[in-house]
Amino acid sequence: MSAIHTTHLDVHLGGAQILHDVSMRVNVGEVVAVMGANGSGKSTLLRACLGLLPSSSGQVHLLGQPLGPTVPWHKIGYVPQRTPQASGVPATAEEVVRTGLLSRRRWWVGRSGRQATVRALASVGMSRRRNQAWHELSGGQQQRVAIARALVRQPELLLLDEPMAGVDKPSQGVFADLLGELKAQRLTTVVVLHELGVLRPLIDRAVVIRRGRLVHDGDPPAAALGNDFPDHDHLHQDHGEYDVEPEPHQTTLP
């Protein structure tokens, strides 16, 4: 059984075809990077795999089941691309993580969820900040809370969309360590990335998407070869700011 199996997947969004005939497989226990430039369709692929976007043709199987209610959704942990939240109602990190315990059948999380929530927050090094408001956290900390929200489900399949985007160095380190731990536990992981960076030793296989087509499926590009990517310059044009983006809170340090 494959954790993810797509066959001839086409996705159209707003009249434009975003994905062309993508067939790929993620085996149980593998750590697979989905790579590509901004706008290449790598996030679209992840979201289509989860049924968050409709596919126009082709098929997706998750954990052996075709997309739909038969998929064991409670075994899947998803970390969406971080979107900066404008001011809504404040929520604490713990409240956000607790929602990870919900599922198709479970609409309520009582006190029983507290222990799991605290443990998940500890696993990303955020237990001391569990009562802090989500919007007061730095980008990297918010990302770690989002990962804890996916891990609290005790998933068999973890999908992360650009977990390193806009993330400070300490959080990047925490995240790489965490992914190493999860890999040791044979958690199947799919991570959308624009650069392998610190995660490179953990990646078993890389799938490269360019203009909506799968152009590479195999060994992750070697560190030096990383610059051989046809899209490499493009990546930096789009994402260069991440490397220099200051941590909002750290700028106020004495």
Next chain:
Amino acid sequence: MTEGVSLWDQFTALLASPMTQRSLLAALIVGVAAPVIGTYLVQRRLSLLGDGIGHVALTGVALGWLVGAATGATDLEAYAVPGAMIAAVAGAIMIEVVRGRGQTSGDVALALLFYGGIAGGVVIIGIAGGTNANLMAYLFGSLATVSSGDLVVTLIMSAGILAVGLGLRTALFAVCQDEEFARSTGLPVRAMTILIAVVAALTVTVAMRVVGLLLVSALMIVPVAVAQLITSSFHRTMVLAMGIGAVVCVTGLTITFFHRLAPGAMIVVVAIGLYALVAIVRPLVQAPRHRRTRTEHAMPDDADLQPLTQEK
């Protein structure tokens, strides 16, 4: 001093009147219930949804009158509240469906519903043989004329709002906080967003009595706006907003016992006054907390990192 005593005497005398008791009770119940659904609306950045539903409900009020006139009912008002409820629920579902379809045309569709609701209400009330004056009670509230029957309806509907809003709060919070993630968990997100809209419609219908359709959204949103100034958790925001809703409703109404002012508008003015007060006072009170936060940030980010223990 003597004036204070006489005010108190006046107040206790008023409290003895069943009419006053009913209006106070209605204001209290609605004040507690309305911010519950308002918390979800603010979280979804749909603060104006209640307004839109309120506009649509006016057409429902007028349609109720029309039905009353057509069936020759003795009390033309009898169908107004059921009419408002049906129109509000239908309007809420319509708004939610339009929002779900696509974002680009949604804004215009909402505008059409808003203005169609008011214009339709005014035209239809004319057809039903009424005048705009008949709509005033619904537009601006009519706390003074709450009957025992009205009170029972208010109580039942508020109980329903509280049951859904509090009972499903973890799931509804998840849907409002991060819809994309909520969908990936398998939660029936679509059904839940429609549920929120429907409960918002019921809240509008209940609160119509207290503050009127034009100000209905204020009762749902302003207590939440005040609460979120001083809390950092969703749960506390909701609970505090319920308390604030109750206090401003009772305070606003009580003021109008002594001065002949419109209760609905007074309640909203009190709520917004409270918001202004809290917004001004908050920086003074919270200054020490901010200092503490900054020291926390000086510590290493991952100080409490522990080895991951994930059970498989």
